[in-house]
Amino acid sequence: xxxxxxxxxxxxxxxxxxxxxxxxxxxxxxxKCGGKMMITGIYVEEPKEKKSR
Amino acid sequence: MNVYKERESGIALKDGKxxxxxxxxxxxxxxSGDLLSxxxxxxxxxxxxxxxxxxxxxQKLQMRTILMDVERKLAKLKVIRDEVxxxxxxxxxxxxxxxxxxxxxxxxxxxxxxxxPESMDPYGIVGKLDHLMKVGENQxxxxxxAISPAAEEYQVKxxxxxxxxxxxxxxxxxxxxxxxxxxxxxxxxxLVLQIQMIMPQIMEIAEAxxxxxxxLAKGQPIGDxxxxxxxxxxxxDKERNxxxxxxxxxxSEMDLDGRRLLIVRATGPGGTTGRTGEAVEKLVExxxxxxxxxxxxxxxxxxEGEDTGKINEAVGVAIGGTGVEKFRIEEVSKxxxxxxxxxxxxxxxxxxxxxxxxxxxxxxxxxxxxxKKIVTGMTEAGATVILAGIGNTIxxx
Numbered sequence: 069x070x071x072x073x074x075x076x077x078x079x080x081x082x083x084x085x086x087x088x089x090x091x092x093x094x095x096x097x098x099x100k101c102g103g104k105m106m107i108t109g110i111y112v113e114e115p116k117e118k119k120s121r
Numbered sequence: 122m123n124v125y126k127e128r129e130s131g132i133a134l135k136d137g138k139x140x141x142x143x144x145x146x147x148x149x150x151x152x153s154g155d156l157l158s159x160x161x162x163x164x165x166x167x168x169x170x171x172x173x174x175x176x177x178x179x180q181k182l183q184m185r186t187i188l189m190d191v192e193r194k195l196a197k198l199k200v201i202r203d204e205v206x207x208x209x210x211x212x213x214x215x216x217x218x219x220x221x222x223x224x225x226x227x228x229x230x231x232x233x234x235x236x237x238p239e240s241m242d243p244y245g246i247v248g249k250l251d252h253l254m255k256v257g258e259n260q261x262x263x264x265x266x267a268i269s270p271a272a273e274e275y276q277v278k279x280x281x282x283x284x285x286x287x288x289x290x291x292x293x294x295x296x297x298x299x300x301x302x303x304x305x306x307x308x309x310x311x312l313v314l315q316i317q318m319i320m321p322q323i324m325e326i327a328e329a330x331x332x333x334x335x336x337l338a339k340g341q342p343i344g345d346x347x348x349x350x351x352x353x354x355x356x357x358d359k360e361r362n363x364x365x366x367x368x369x370x371x372x373s374e375m376d377l378d379g380r381r382l383l384i385v386r387a388t389g390p391g392g393t394t395g396r397t398g399e400a401v402e403k404l405v406e407x408x409x410x411x412x413x414x415x416x417x418x419x420x421x422x423x424x425e426g427e428d429t430g431k432i433n434e435a436v437g438v439a440i441g442g443t444g445v446e447k448f449r450i451e452e453v454s455k456x457x458x459x460x461x462x463x464x465x466x467x468x469x470x471x472x473x474x475x476x477x478x479x480x481x482x483x484x485x486x487x488x489x490x491x492x493k494k495i496v497t498g499m500t501e502a503g504a505t506v507i508l509a510g511i512g513n514t515i516x517x518x
Binding site: 085089090110113114 | 340341342350353357389390476477478479480481482516517518
């Protein structure tokens with residue numbers, strides 16, 4: 069997942085990773101205020117641990 | 122209800138059918154009765170007799186079992202190798218848009234390697250190793266660039282990483298196949314036994330590289346990039362005058378509570394580890410006694426049972442690889458008597474080469490705060506500090 073933050077209103081957003089994404093890249097518009105969004109992190113969620121019986 | 126009825130011969134009956142060795146009274150050994158019992162006893166005894174009188178038979182049987190196990194894993198290894206190779210070919214075609222079919226060249230690059238220098242006389246071996254690694258790296262990149270003319274510079278770096286992964290899996294497959302065939306040909310049980318013992322680790326590494334190839338093809342950050350991510354996080358918005366100081370390596374400056382921080386890291390977002398050792402050496406030679414502290418931040422292989430993302434501190438240089446970059450920082454820090462400190466983020470080998478996990482990304486934020494505390498705690502205002510973020514910068518700007 070790619071995690072983004074709006075540089076104007078600080079709205080946080082996330083979407084699936086797209087080719088060309090990199091951390092600290094300014095990309096896209098904020099869905100709330102239309103400001104510039106910046107990628108703050110690209111990482112996968114932790115795998116869920118198996119429950120022990 | 123007891124459904125077994127004993128006969129005089131010692132054979133039990135269940136629903137009127139013969140049930141050998143069930144419900145026999147104590148003292149009545151199997152085979153003491155009719156022909157069937159005798160045959161069963163014989164069948165049971167033959168393998169034991171063979172093992173007793175022909176010791177080689179036991180070993181042959183064991184060897185056959187081991188070979189079958191290795192063969193099964195070798196087939197799985199081949200599937201992984203073919204998958205990574207296929208992904209590499211597809212990515213080179215997609216990003217590089219070569220005019221000719223790149224398959225033959227990719228197969229050649231998968232077998233490309235650098236011959237290590239002679240170590241009989243170790244004097245000057247670091248310089249020789251450094252030279253060979255640089256020549257090998259440059260040649261490899263040149264070949265990758267030639268088969269991907271449409272790829273941008275950072276994509277060429279990612280493709281080189283992807284080809285590196287293919288090369289690693291291919292080497293694993295070839296080495297395992299070699300020992301399997303050699304063991305089979307020479308009937309050497311000790312040879313196949315050794316390869317069988319390390320097969321679980323080999324399969325784990327191959328599986329990690331299989332997953333890594335997906336991340337490398339898409340340009341996603343990997344766990345190994347933790348150190349570079351820490352440096353990028355600290356530098357974000359505050360750095361100035363970012364410039365190249367060594368191949369694929371940049372330095373930038375920023376103020377941190379009155380200290381002058383020189384930040385060294387590989388040039389992202391392409392997949393490269395840069396030459397951070399060379400960069401730090403150049404910086405120290407330029408700044409000389411002004412540098413009061415060198416901090417390296419890198420990923421560290423965790424021990425089994427430890428948590429991913431655990432942050433450790435150490436004295437010394439935290440850089441993996443061939444040792445050349447580490448040697449350079451140690452030498453220059455000794456020359457000018459500069460303290461060297463390290464911050465490490467724990468992760469497994471699999472986590473280091475596969476897409477970055479949330480726990481590692483969060484640990485990078487925490488490590489950034491730790492680095493700032495070390496800088497302010499160990500130096501006075503006005504000091505110059507070098508921070509080297511070590512790691513692969515794929516997907517990190």
